[in-house]
Amino acid sequence: DAGVIQSPRHEVTEMGQEVTLRCKPISGHNSLFWYRQTMMRGLELLIYFNNNVPIDDSGMPEDRFSAKMPNASFSTLKIQPSEPRDSAVYFCASTSGGRVLGNTIYFGEGSWLTVV
């Protein structure tokens, strides 16, 4: 079975440019998460969706960040304009939820973003 698929795997961009990260969750999963990992702040939850609806976006740093989930099989995280402090590994993760299925969250391989 395909896991969580993220693209791009690596991106280097100049400050001020728009960055779009993409995620395809595991088929059948109804919850999707975006996490950011940096040396200084560790793993931070940015936003998560249940059934395509944003549930908690309190971790989104500021208005420069936005996330969408137009359907059950696709989500985007957009940064506009990007800044050097946005350099991080961005993880997308998904789960099927529910007590019976255990709520285990599966992660993609991450998108490494460098803003210069």
Next chain:
Amino acid sequence: AQTVTQSQPEMSVQEAETVTLSCTYDTSENNYYLFWYKQPPSRQMILVIRQEAYKQQNATENRFSVNFQKAAKSFSLKISDSQLGDTAMYFCAFMKLNYGGATNKLIFGTGTLLAVQP
């Protein structure tokens, strides 16, 4: 709010030996899940083991086992017969269980960097 604490930033173990990584958490919830994730140099987050708080029996997965002490809010990971491939960052994580089974978010500790020495 829930917090997860990993007090060992780095640890080292000889190949084939046993090592235990510590994790404590703070919550007022009674129903939750606890997880250990492994992050090798590739940065991929890999689930190692999971424990449901309502289960008294400690979870095991091959060489990996946990010591779950609910009253003490402690959740340590034991790795037996350590292998070079176990070298990685290990994260402890907490998830509150919503009634009805709806998914909630994972809250991570700061991680323990484990080095397995040949």
